[in-house]
Structures are given as structure tokens and as C-alpha cells.
Amino acid sequence: MQKWIMSGLITIACVMAVVLMFTLPGKEQVAEEEKPTMPEVTMDAAAAEAVVKAQGCISCHGDQLQGGVGPNLQKIGSQMSAEELYTIITKGRGGMPSFKDKLQKEEIANVAQWLAAKK
Numbered sequence: 727m728q729k730w731i732m733s734g735l736i737t738i739a740c741v742m743a744v745v746l747m748f749t750l751p752g753k754e755q756v757a758e759e760e761k762p763t764m765p766e767v768t769m770d771a772a773a774a775e776a777v778v779k780a781q782g783c784i785s786c787h788g789d790q791l792q793g794g795v796g797p798n799l800q801k802i803g804s805q806m807s808a809e810e811l812y813t814i815i816t817k818g819r820g821g822m823p824s825f826k827d828k829l830q831k832e833e834i835a836n837v838a839q840w841l842a843a844k845k
């Protein structure tokens with residue numbers, strides 16, 4: 727009788743393990759959420775400036791990126807890499823909104839590279 731219960735429990739545990747394996751997000755998926763991969767783009771300063779104006783970055787960061795509600799971004803490239811900037815603009819952080827649903831990945835990557843060049 728006890729053996730039967732044990733093997734029943736083991737079977738249930740195995741089934742649960744298999745189900746969890748398929749339902750839990752994979753490692754890569756989690757990594758992608760935490761640190762989205764920046765697509766490769768050729769930097770286009772005019773396009774970056776247009777996005778920064780059109781998306782209201784300047785309403786928080788100042789029309790010269792001198793800072794306001796958000797921090798000064800005039801020398802942000804000396805503190806952060808394009809990848810780090812891409813992650814912040816994509817996901818947002820604190821009072822900084824996420825632009826994941828407002829901009830194409832390529833547009834964010836272009837702005838990130840443009841900001842990364844500001845040293």
C-alpha cells in the first residue's frame with residue numbers, strides 16, 4: 727500500500743516538474759527582459775534629435791538636455807555605454823518612463839548611440 731502511494735507521489739512530482747519546465751520563462755527570456763539586446767544601427771544624429779524632441783524627452787531633460795525633472799544628459803556618454811542607455815530608455819527607471827511601446831527598437835538604439843557619443 728505504502729509503495730503504491732510513494733510511486734503515485736513520485737509520478738505527480740515528475741508531471742509537475744515537466745509542466746513547470748514548459749511554463750516558467752526560459753533563462754534567455756528572463757535575460758532579455760532584464761537587459762534587452764540593442765539592435766545594430768548606424769547612428770543618425772538628425773533622426774535622434776527628432777525623436778528626442780517628438781517623444782518629449784526634452785520636456786523632462788531640458789531642450790538642451792541640461793536637465794529638469796530628469797537628470798542632465800549633456801555628458802551622459804562619459805557615464806554610460808550605448809547598451810546601458812538603450813536599457814534605460816527601453817525599460818524606464820524611477821521617474822523615467824519606458825519607451826518600449828512608443829518607439830521602434832532601432833529608434834531607441836539610435837538615440838542611445840547619439841547619447842553615448844555625448845562626452
Ligand code: HEC
Nearest residue numbers: 781782783786795796797811814815819820821822823825
Ligand atoms: C516624464 C519625464 C521624462 C521623460 C519624458 C523622459 N525622461 Fe529620461 N529620466 C527622467 C527621470 C526622472 C530620470 C531619472 C530616473 C532615476 O532616477 O532613476 C530619467 C533618466 C534618464 C536617463 C538616465 C540618466 C542618468 O544619469 O542616470 C536617460 C539616459 C534618459 N532618462 C533618457 C531619456 C530619453 C532618451 C527620453 C526620451 C525618449 C527620456 N529620457 C524621456 C524623466 C523623463
